[in-house]
Amino acid sequence: MLTLNGNQNGKKDDDFSGKKLKTLPTELFKRGGDAVKVDLQRNRLKQISGISQLTNLKELNLSRNEITDFPLEIGGLRQLEKLYMNQNSLKTIPENVFPSLGKLQFLKLSTNRLEKLPIDVNKCQGLTYLNLSNNCLKNLDPIVDLSHLKELYVERNQLYELPDKLFQNSSLTQFKANGNPLRKPPVEVCAGGLRDIQSYFSMLEANAPHVYTVKTMFLGNSMAGKSTLCRSLEKGCPVPVEEADRTVGIDISEVDRDGIRFFFWDFAGQEEYYFTHHVFITAQAFVILAINLASYNMDDQSFKKNVDFWIKNLQLKIPDSVVLLVGTHVDQCTETEVNEKKKHIEERVKKMLENHTVTLELRRKNLQDGDNPSLNYDQIDQIERLTEYKLKVLEFILIDCTKQEDIDRLLTRIKNDVLNKDTFPNIEKTLPMSYYDVEKDIYELVRNEDIPKHGIVSQNVLLSELKNRRDTLDDDKLKLILQYLHRIGVIMWYKEIPELEGSVFVKPSFLISLFKTIVRHDLVQELNKISATQLRLENALVKQKKRWICDYKDRASLSNVAIRILVRTELEKNYSQDEELIEEVVGTKKKEGSLLSLLKHFDVCLSTKHNSPLNPKANEFCPKKLWMASNPIVYEPDACLFPNYLSDNEQVKLKWESDDTEDLNIHVFLLPEIPHGFFHRLVIRTCSLYSPYWIGKDQCMLCSGNKRFLLRERHDDDQFIEIRCKDSELETPEDIQKAWRVIREIMKRLITLTEQWQGLYQTVHSPCKAQDCDDYFEWNDWQEWLEDSETNPFNVGLEENHTCCNGHIRRTELLFPRTPDAET
The missing domain is CATH 1.10.10 (Arc Repressor Mutant, subunit A)
Structure with a gap:
């Protein structure tokens, strides 16, 4: 008797997924009218000739195949209720297919190459779910009359406008459209979700005004001339900026020029501020990258520091941004030097962008040409999505900020660039x-x-x-x-x-001024300025101030008392003795202020206790229960830790001791590279779950009960985050499962964080445990395990042992989370 993945012929669900099929199996046609649910995902199908013979089919899954032409035969499946055609290569859908699918309720067409929809798709009046994300659609007119639609997803298409009639549909409950160059409604409205969009259209007048708005960010190294550029453009004339008056943190200003509304964000160039940039750098921005040509040397190191670092970070964070390179301090160079340096930078940037594209294409091709590309479809899809982003680097412009004609020329250039709809397709907002x-x-x-x-x-x-x-x-x-x-x-x-x-x-500038009191390059100097009077107000001693400075230098932690004093001092400069304001912002010894809440929310710092020893009897973490400290007094925070300022890993190495080849060991590769500050943000998010932890420059050890876990940032040939658990502390299968639960919680936070960088994608491997073996085991469908291990158990049914390409055998549960979580 025929068995299909363990199901016998009498069963109506037929599972042919992941079989490397190029044609429909003959066994399927024998089922004929008995087939009700057929799963053909993750194969190599290009066509499905004969599928119309399955006359009673209700659910058909053709996702992750190689179908380029929408099969006309699907129109013959008149009982069809669910159709999955996502992750293929569809470019068009012919007319006269959907009118015969009167019972269709669920349609998934995401991740294809569709440029338009057939007009008659509106004949499917039973549709309640429609996913069109990751296509090339330019309008949604054919679907506006689908009156029973409840869920609609159109993310990452080429939509400039959404039809208002679509949102008169009272049935619609879920809608997502991020990743489109929308101007009606603007992307900032769509970010609020369905209710915000519906409210927007209800308020929109017939002749609503258009506005041109652009956020302009000034980036570059310290002393590159960003503040001079920013203030000169703001005033419309040369404005010299003394070194003592350079930007601390971020300065914000608003400028109106000929009907264009600019929001200027001038970012400080010192490295200490880089890890707060993620809070304020947003998509749809115009980036002016200032490069000091006087100090620029025509070598790899100078290019990497002044140009490469910034462009790569923009490619990872906002890969569809527009960058204008501005060469400054040209008055301090000869004409020959200026031209040679300009040429050197332009050639390197061009090569850098080409290499980025070639690298992505090679990775995609390697995955596509593998033995079973369907297993790698998620990675292929991610890479193809990244290739669609086109970071634009505009023609280099040279500026002498002391000359009026150069300021005028730069302002004219900026206005022309932002009004170019090919460059800024959604600058015009309705x-x-x-x-x-x-x-x-x-x-x-x-x-x-x-x-x-x-x-x-x-x-x-x-x-x-x-x-x-x-x-x-x-x-x-x-x-x-x-x-x-x-x-x-x-x-x-x-x-x-x-x-x-x-x-x-x-007043955003007020809030940013508060950030400056703590996140600054000269914090030690500010701590030294704290007077004895200020200390007495907080019942602190001079010797404690000395300890604060030492802790900050040696351990990157800052006392909450010191934070209160610094912020109070800043507030009193401008707002005198407004105790209510001071308490709200600074907080008290018993209550955290709004500033710390913000810093923690944006993963800048982490509450810590100066001397929190390892407690081997601490309660173990369990995802389904509220974690309670065994001794709450031990964990009462009295300082904030800023991981970005840590300089070594000595304490972590001491507590971890050494690696063992049998440790649980997971490698999460971040491609094309790990963003600046990513690891420290991950550490902050992870350590908020587990109170006993030790953090270093690029390593972190944390504990759940008596189990030790290590997070490590690695920059070998490839860049990845390593997650380990001590093998010596995994004595039973139950211990191993508990360890996998913790690893899942860490990976959930890692993946959530990754989503903030649009230009990243990730793969997950388990290295072979044999010494000196460089083989590895790739995780497939690991996202499903992260989403819900109860309904999507990971690798259930695998053999007890796994063998690498070099013949080394290891227990599967030490390579993969092999079974679903036990009830806890």
Whole structure:
């Protein structure tokens, strides 16, 4: 009797997934009208001749195959309710297929190459789920009449506008459209989700005004001339900036030039500030990269430091950004030097961008040409997605910031670049008048001092003030507008942070000035300035200040008392003795202030205890239960740890002792490279789960009960994050399963963090455990294990042992999480 993956002929579900099939199996046709559910995913099918014989088929999965032409025969499957055609190579869908699929409810066409949809897709009135993400669609007109649609996904297409009629559909409950060059509604509105989009269209007038808005970020090394460029463009004339007046943290300004609204963000160039850039660098931005030609040397090191570092980080974070290279300090070079350095940089940048494209294509081809490319389809898909991003580096411009004509020339160049719709396809935004009105009202409230000078206002107070001026807008619509203003940088409202959801910062510059008090290159000098009077206010001693400085230098930790003093001092400079403000921002000995909440939310620092010893009797972590410290007093934080400032791994090495070949060992490869600051952000997110931990420059050890885990950033031939668990502490199969649970929690945080870098993709391997063997075992479908190990058990049914290409045999459960979690 025929058996299909363990199911006998009498069963109606036929599973042929992952069989390397190039044609439909003859066994399937024998089923004829008995076949109800057929799984053909992860094969090498190019066509499915004969599929219409399965007249009672209700579910068909053809995902992850090599189909380029949509099969006309599918139109004959009149009982079909679910169809998966995702992750193929479809370019078009012919007419006269969908009208006969009257019972179709679920259609997944994501990750293909579709440029348009057939007009008659609207005949499928039973559709409730439609996924069109990762295609090349330019409009959604054919689907606007699908009145029963509940879930619609159109992420990462080429959509400039969304049809308002689509959002009059009262059935729609889920909608996602990120990754499109949208201008109606703007991407900042779509980021709020379905309700925000529906509210936007309900407020949109027939002749709504258009606005040109662009966030302009000035990046580059210290003393590259960013602040001079920024301030000169702001004033429209040369503005010299003394070294003592250079940017600390970030300076923000708003400039209107000929109908274009610029938000200038001037980022400090010292390395100490780099790890906070992720908080403020956003997509759809115009980057001006300043390069000091006077100090630039025509060698690899100078190019890497001044140009390569910045462009690579932009490729990882916002790979569709636009970069204008600006050569500064040309007045300090001869004309020959300027031309030679300009040519050197241009040639290196061109080669760098070409190498990036070639490397991605080679990786894709290697995976595609493998024995079973369907197993690597997720990686192939990720790489193809990355190749669609086109970071644009505009023509190099040379500037002498002391000359008016050069400032005028740069300003003209910037205006021409941002108005080029090929370069900035979504700079033009369509907004309801109420958006402009609310923004004007906020500015007026500040001018009239109806809002405190510092700009922190209660959400309820602000809503009340705005409703007094705009009685046609209710709370929900006002919140939508506030969220839009937050996303474009006019205000800051972090409603996703529980401690801050009730506060609105209508002056972002104030909030950033607070960041500067702690995240700065001269922090030791600022600590030294703390006076005896300031110490007495916090019941602290001079000897404690000396300890704070030592702890910061040696352990990258800063006392909470020191933080309170630094921030209080900064606030008192401009806002005198506003105790209510100081307490809200700085906090007290019993309550954390808003500043620390923000720093922790953005993975800048981590609460820590100066002397927290390993407690082998601590309660083990369990994902389904609230973790409780066995001795809460031990874990009461009294300082913040800034991992980015750590200089060595000595403490971690001491606690970890040494690697063992039998350790659980996972390698998560981040390609094309590990972003700057990524590892330290991962450490902060992971250590928030486990109180006993030790952190170093590129290593971290943490404990769950008596089990030790190591995270390590590796820069060998490839770059990867290594996760290990001590083999000596895994005595039973139950111990191994508990260890896999912890590893899953770490990997969940790693993958969530990876999503913030659009230009990254990842693969996961387990290295062979034999000494001096360089073979490895690749994890397939590991994402499913991360999502839900109960419903998607990982590698269940594998043999007890696994053998590498070199013949080394190891227990499978020490290479892969082999069984679902036990109930806990």
